[in-house]
Amino acid sequence: MKKNASITSILAMGFMALAMTMPAAGAKWDDTLSPEQVEATLDQKFAEGNYSPKGADSCLMCHKKSEKVMALFDGVHGAIESSKSPMAGLQCEACHGPQGKHNRGGKEPMITFGKDVSLSAEKQNSVCMSCHQDDARMDWQGSHHDNADVACASCHSIHAATDPILEKQNEVEVCSQCHTRQQADMNKRSSHPMKWAQMTCSDCHNPHGSMTDSDLVKPTINDTCYSCHAEKRGPKLWEHAPVTENCANCHNPHGSVNDAMLTKRAPQLCQQCHASDGHASNAYLGNTAQGGEVGNNAFTGGRSCMNCHSQVHGSNHPSGKLLQR
Ligand code: HEC
Ligand code: HEC
Ligand code: HEC
Ligand code: HEC
Ligand code: HEC
Ligand code: HEC
Ligand code: HEC
Ligand code: HEC
Ligand code: HEC
Ligand code: HEC
Numbered sequence: 001m002k003k004n005a006s007i008t009s010i011l012a013m014g015f016m017a018l019a020m021t022m023p024a025a026g027a028k029w030d031d032t033l034s035p036e037q038v039e040a041t042l043d044q045k046f047a048e049g050n051y052s053p054k055g056a057d058s059c060l061m062c063h064k065k066s067e068k069v070m071a072l073f074d075g076v077h078g079a080i081e082s083s084k085s086p087m088a089g090l091q092c093e094a095c096h097g098p099q100g101k102h103n104r105g106g107k108e109p110m111i112t113f114g115k116d117v118s119l120s121a122e123k124q125n126s127v128c129m130s131c132h133q134d135d136a137r138m139d140w141q142g143s144h145h146d147n148a149d150v151a152c153a154s155c156h157s158i159h160a161a162t163d164p165i166l167e168k169q170n171e172v173e174v175c176s177q178c179h180t181r182q183q184a185d186m187n188k189r190s191s192h193p194m195k196w197a198q199m200t201c202s203d204c205h206n207p208h209g210s211m212t213d214s215d216l217v218k219p220t221i222n223d224t225c226y227s228c229h230a231e232k233r234g235p236k237l238w239e240h241a242p243v244t245e246n247c248a249n250c251h252n253p254h255g256s257v258n259d260a261m262l263t264k265r266a267p268q269l270c271q272q273c274h275a276s277d278g279h280a281s282n283a284y285l286g287n288t289a290q291g292g293e294v295g296n297n298a299f300t301g302g303r304s305c306m307n308c309h310s311q312v313h314g315s316n317h318p319s320g321k322l323l324q325r
Contacts, residue, residue: 029107029108029109030112030117033109035118035119035120038109038118039120042097042109042111042119045097045098045100046097046098048098050099050100050101051090051093051098051099052098052099052103055091055093056087058103059091059092059093059096059099061103062103062106069159071159071161072158072159074160074161075158075159075160075161075163077095077158084131086131094127095111095113095127095128096110097110097111097127111123111124111127112124113151113153113158114151114153114154115150115151115153115154121149121150122149124153125140125146125152128152128153128156136206136208137208139206139208139209139210139211139215140208140209141209142209143208143209143210143215144209144214144215145207145208145215146209150178154178155174169197171197171200171201172186172195172200172201175201181254185252185254185256186255188255189256189257190255190256190258190261190262191254191255191256192253192254192255202217203217204216204217204253205217221247222244222245222247225247225253232247232313234314236313236315236316237315237318237320238311238314238315239314240311240312240323242273243313248263249263250262250269250312265304266303266305266306267299267304267305270304270305308322308324309322309323309324310323310324311323
């Protein structure tokens with residue numbers, strides 16, 4: 001069913017005086033029907049399959065006054081030239097479902113989208129997935145966002161010239177609406193350069209899910225880090241077990257108040273795993289207030305344990321067994 005011609009002509013005519021019944025504020029079915037009733041009505045409408053013979057033209061009779069609705073035509077989903085676009089098929093009803101009796105005053109529910117509507121995320125997302133079930137969303141089913149009933153439309157905007165989240169400078173802000181802890185970490189003293197959009201959450205995470213625990217873009221945490229910090233990848237002559245095991249043993253990738261995004265400061269960082277008793281003599285760097293808070297003890301002052309064990313990530317030096325040089 002091609003409706004391109006009528007859409008084009010409607011756009012060309014500047015949407016002449018077609019409007020008769022304008023959507024009235026407060027007439028929303030969400031106020032009068034329970035979520036179950038809405039879903040039941042929608043199921044019924046799909047069963048009957050009463051799509052409007054006039055497609056978008058019929059919807060726009062009532063909805064064209066809304067700038068937001070009309071912005072659809074500035075974006076990919078309103079593109080009338082693409083054969084895969086909704087506009088080449090059922091048009092508005094490809095997403096919002098069959099009109100049915102909705103045109104009788106707008107009281108019969110249509111499919112609605114976003115995090116603030118009563119329709120379940122699963123129902124909403126099945127609409128999007130009917131066209132977007134591809135490699136990028138191979139692991140959507142069972143992903144953290146799918147399991148937590150996050151709607152595609154919580155992150156994506158359709159009625160817009162460009163979907164904001166697809167622009168690097170907006171992504172972090174959208175994620176932060178729900179992930180406030182990571183946002184707080186990001187603003188700490190040491191962090192990945194996400195504040196200035198040089199990096200985004202999706203450099204490390206696939207928001208559409210992946211095979212890993214935290215929906216990472218690579219099969220493991222370390223592989224994710226190596227994709228940019230290749231110099232930290234082994235094998236090294238002398239490896240440090242916690243490093244090859246998991247970078248997050250010592251680093252919080254979202255940010256930290258400590259240097260180099262360390263989860264704790266040395267020596268405490270190292271002493272989580274290494275007992276200090278029985279260690280080589282306490283070397284002094286002079287001017288030590290022993291027992292004082294900032295003793296210039298080689299163990300606690302400056303770079304602490306790293307004063308002597310400088311190659312915490314592993315060493316390729318023949319005598320680097322103790323992670324020096
Ligand atoms: C006779 C007028 C009329 C026609 C035709 C019409 N609508 Fe509506 N529509 C309304 C009214 C009235 C509302 C309820 C008021 C509101 O929510 O803005 C509404 C609400 C909606 C909503 C929910 C809006 C929201 O804020 O959540 C969607 C989505 C919608 N219509 C889509 C469509 C689509 C798609 C078509 C064409 C298949 C269509 N409408 C045809 C009048 C109409
Ligand atoms: C009828 C098919 C269809 C449906 C339904 C559909 N899309 Fe699309 N979508 C497309 C096409 C065609 C494109 C253009 C790019 C392409 O060819 O993949 C696209 C592109 C996109 C893009 C990339 C946008 C850009 O600017 O490059 C996003 C994001 C997207 N869709 C999200 C959604 C979401 C969310 C939904 C559900 C609310 C949805 N789509 C429903 C067909 C569809
Ligand atoms: C948690 C936020 C979030 C959710 C939920 C989400 N997306 Fe995305 N989506 C993004 C981000 C960020 C990008 C751009 C970066 C990327 O591609 O990973 C994107 C990119 C896209 C693109 C364009 C590039 C590509 O991957 O093809 C499409 C299409 C898309 N999403 C569809 C969907 C659909 C369909 C759903 C629901 C099943 C969905 N998205 C759910 C955040 C989200
Ligand atoms: C590709 C799927 C898709 C198509 C096609 C589509 N919509 Fe939407 N519509 C959405 C989504 C998703 C939202 C939620 C807001 C957003 O993402 O921009 C929405 C929101 C709306 C709203 C509520 C707007 C508001 O003010 O909150 C109305 C009304 C509406 N659409 C009508 C239409 C009409 C009329 C058409 C055809 C001209 C249409 N839609 C085509 C997906 C679609
Ligand atoms: C509408 C709210 C919402 C938005 C927006 C959102 N998320 Fe989520 N996200 C959730 C919920 C809910 C969960 C599941 C509960 C949890 O683990 O925090 C989740 C889980 C996750 C997880 C898995 C957490 C784990 O336990 O391993 C990651 C990673 C994630 N989100 C990344 C992102 C990224 C990246 C973005 C932006 C592209 C984003 N989220 C946007 C709500 C959201
Ligand atoms: C440099 C890579 C990287 C970036 C950038 C990144 N993350 Fe993560 N994220 C990770 C890793 C690795 C984990 C797993 C940590 C673990 O298991 O100890 C994780 C875990 C998470 C979790 C699960 C809870 C937790 O903290 O363990 C959420 C939610 C999350 N990230 C959201 C985000 C959001 C939102 C952004 C953007 C503001 C973001 N991440 C940016 C690497 C990153
Ligand atoms: C997309 C690329 C990218 C990925 C993936 C990545 N990083 Fe980074 N990392 C950077 C950039 C860029 C910087 C900042 C470099 C600079 O400021 O000179 C950085 C800096 C760092 C720093 C030093 C911060 C400081 O304050 O000195 C640490 C530690 C770090 N990353 C750890 C990790 C860990 C752990 C992972 C895996 C969870 C990871 N990175 C994944 C790009 C990345
Ligand atoms: C045993 C704890 C520990 C583990 C595990 C660890 N790091 Fe580090 N990392 C440190 C310490 C301590 C520093 C600060 C170095 C200094 O002050 O000399 C640091 C600094 C860094 C820096 C910034 C300075 C530099 O050397 O470039 C990057 C980047 C980095 N680590 C990446 C990683 C990556 C990637 C992994 C996983 C392969 C990892 N780290 C695992 C302790 C660790
Ligand atoms: C998560 C636990 C953990 C943390 C944190 C940790 N290490 Fe280790 N470290 C190990 C393990 C396990 C080994 C291997 C021990 C072995 O092979 O006997 C090791 C080995 C070493 C060795 C070589 C010892 C030898 O006999 O080969 C040195 C030196 C060392 N660590 C220093 C540090 C320093 C400095 C820090 C802090 C920046 C640190 N470690 C943080 C677990 C940790
Ligand atoms: C002044 C230099 C110096 C500082 C500072 C230092 N070490 Fe050492 N460390 C050595 C030397 C030299 C050896 C080898 C001699 C020995 O085994 O006693 C050694 C051995 C080790 C070993 C392997 C032997 C063992 O005890 O199992 C570990 C692990 C270790 N240090 C961890 C640490 C940690 C953790 C810190 C910080 C709390 C630290 N070192 C601070 C010089 C230092």
